[in-house]
Amino acid sequence: MSTPAPILVWFRNDLRLHDHPALRAAADSNASIIPVYLHCPESEGAWPQGSASNWWLHHALQDLATQLEKKGSQLILRSGKDPLVLLQNLCQETGAHHIYWNRRYEPEAIQTDTRIKTALPGKSFPGxxxxxxxxxxxxxxxxxxxxxxxxxxxxxxxxxxxPLPEARSWQHPQTFPPSESLTQWALLPQTPWDSAFLDHxxxxxxxxxxxxxxxxxxxxxxxxxxxxxxxxxxxxxxxxxxxxxxxxxxxxxxxxxxxxxxxxxxxxxxxxxxxxxxxxxxxFPHTDTQPLQEKYASFPWLKNPDALKKWQQGQTGYPLIDAGMRELWTTGWMHNRVRMVVASFLVKDLLISWQAGAAWFWDTLVDADLANNSFGWQWAGGCGADAAPYFRVFNPILQSKKFDPQGTYIRKWVPELRSLSDAHIHEPWNAPSPPATYPAPMVNHAEARDRALDALASIKK
Ligand SMILES: Cc1cc2nc3c(=O)[nH]c(=O)nc-3n(C[C@H](O)[C@H](O)[C@H](O)COP(=O)(O)OP(=O)(O)OC[C@H]3O[C@@H](n4cnc5c(N)ncnc54)[C@H](O)[C@@H]3O)c2cc1C
CATH class of the missing domain: 1.25.40.80 (Serine Threonine Protein Phosphatase 5, Tetratricopeptide repeat)
Structure with missing residues (x-):
């Protein structure tokens, strides 16, 4: 009896062994399995992974490779421009007749999958x-x-x-094709801005x-x-x-x-x-860059690199905003409530586009996800599906008092304010002696709110 040709199992945003429909189906087929991961940033269109995500990816791949080795298998790493070409090469090298993978639902990934399915005997499973x-x-x-x-x-x-249980074991090929080394991909930062990530x-x-x-x-x-x-x-x-x-x-x-x-x-x-x-x-595949509600395409956003930088660096003078932006920079993550408030501040108080905010989050979040990020930013910008109406503007001081009443979160991330009383921590400019190292508010919230509402009125005309 001839042995069945090997199956390539293509790992993507499913770096696990349990509830992995493609791996499970391949294991059940009795063919030998060659697990592969393809690094093709150019195939992600405008959204190659950002720096913080690359950090996570490096460690997640290292771990997946170890788990596969425990099963007697090997994770084969290949990089290039086009996943189709890399898979074609692997099929030729290994004699594989089938490629199994779990589906992704982002626009670029769907286009890639469609091309691969047309050119190769691929089978996709629920993502x-x-x-x-x-x-x-x-x-x-x-x-x-x-x-x-x-x-x-x-x-x-x-x-x-x-969920599908993890396959206990499966068949392996006699030899695995060569793999690139993960360190070659240089996913980890060259300067050590990630020093605190492993603490978190x-x-x-x-x-x-x-x-x-x-x-x-x-x-x-x-x-x-x-x-x-x-x-x-x-x-x-x-x-x-x-x-x-x-x-x-x-x-x-x-x-x-x-x-x-x-x-x-x-x-x-x-x-x-x-x-x-x-x-x-x-x-609605255009909503990674375009508002779902078309009228917002003509919104009069300001181009203000200095203001954008202050927001990115947590130097706005509004304690909750600055705490959130510094938590993001230090840990690659930010609490959801604070994400909503900092996003509202950028879009409404500073009139900087939600796309600029989404791009910063994309680079700095370890959980940067095209669907969730685009959705979150369009929600904040009032221009997406089921979004907060644009005229509802979060007050960064009231949000701070309501959700961090004792200022515990602020004290953790904005050390300059640690010694302020609970009464003053949300509005340090009202303290008897405001800390000299902390900036004054970069905008007056009440005036900024009026300006945002005027801008909204201008697109309604
Ligand atoms: C401007 C903005 C940008 C965002 N960008 C991202 C992003 O890039 N990636 C991301 O995963 N989430 C994003 N979110 C959604 C949310 O803030 C995070 O999913 C959440 O903070 C993650 O923390 P958690 O795992 O403790 O969430 P939990 O509260 O424990 O929720 C459990 C899971 O549900 C999902 N989830 C929670 N809230 C949302 C939501 N509002 N929309 C969609 N899924 C949600 C997440 O997968 C989360 O892990 C964004 C929200 C905003 C307002």
Whole structure:
């Protein structure tokens, strides 16, 4: 009996062994498996991975390679311009007849998949969503643009598919093709701006498991009440693991359960927001750079590099904004409530475009995700689906008093303000002796709000 030709399993944003439909199908086929990862930044269009994501990717690939070695396998790394060419070469070198992969839903990735499917015997499997975009639609067959009915439609579908168990073992080829070395790809920074990242993250499969268990044991029950407090460990901090696929949302859905009596349902709802954002980008592929609501394309944004820099560096003079931007720079992550407030500040108080904010987040977030980032920024800019209306402008002082009343979060990230009283920490300029090293507010919020509303009125005319 002849041995079946090997199968290439192409890993992408699914750097795990459990609930991996492509790997599982290949393992069940009895053919030998060659796991590959392709580094092709140019195939990502305008969105090659940013610096912080590259940091995560390096560690996640190193870990995946180790886990595969424990199974007697090897992760083959190849880089180039076009994944199709690299896969063609690998098929020729190894005699593989099939390529299996899990689907991605971003516009560039879909185009790549389509080209590969036309040229090679490829088979794709469901990617990292609870339900794929084509599985949920309105009664007229169109996509949802509002979250609540989308959520209802998902609830009516019942439980998402059960996660697939990890294959215990599978067949290996007698020899593996040559692999490039991960260090050659230079994903880690040349200057050590990432020194604090490893204090905050364990970017491995075990790290994902540990973080999930910690959250389920200690925090999910309080999720509803604590999720808006940036100084508390109230949210799961699983977003980078989801983005790189070290955890699948189906696994987390089934492990967390959907019990309405505590925080579980509120948590699952966030996973549905994630699906919602992904299906929006899938159905409206221009929304990574263009507003979904067309009238906002003519919004009179200001080009103000100095102001943008102050925002990026956490030097705006508004303590909550500066704490958030410094948390982002130091750890590659920012709490969701603070993301909303800093985004509103950039777009409304500074009148700098949401695209400029999205680009900075793209480079600095370890969880930078095209669908979630575009969705979050369009939400803040009031120009996306189900967005906050543009006329609703977050007041950075009131948000600070409401969500960080004792200033614990601010004190952690803005050391210049540590000695201020709770009463003055949100408005240091009112303190009897404001710290000399902390800047005065770069804009007057009340005036900036009026200016934003005038700009809005100008596009309504
Ligand atoms: C301007 C802006 C930009 C954002 N950019 C990104 C991004 O690039 N990548 C990213 O993963 N999230 C982004 N978010 C959404 C959200 O802030 C993060 O997902 C969340 O803070 C991650 O922390 P967590 O894992 O503790 O979240 P939890 O509260 O524990 O939520 C669990 C998971 O649900 C998903 N989720 C939570 N909130 C949202 C949301 N509003 N939209 C979509 N999915 C959500 C995430 O995958 C998250 O890990 C952005 C939000 C805003 C306002």
């Amino acid at each position: 990292d969503m609870l339900w794929e975009p084509h599985a949920v639609h309105t009664q007229s067959g169109g996509p949802y643009k509002v979250f609540s009915p989308y959520y209802k439609a998902l609830q009516q579908k019942g439980e998402p598919p059960e 993250w364990t970017p491995t499969l075990q790290g994902a498991k540990t973080q999930l268990n910690l959250f389920l044991d200690e925090s999910v029950a309080h999720y509803k009440t604590l999720r808006d407090s940036p100084s508390k460990s109230g949210t799961s901090r699983l977003s980078p693991y989801f983005h790189f696929g070290q955890l699948s949302p189906r696994t987390v859905w089934h492990e967390a359960g959907n019990d309405e009596s505590n925080g579980h349902e509120a948590y699952i709802r966030q996973l549905v927001w994630r699906d919602f954002a992904k299906q929006l980008l899938f159905h």
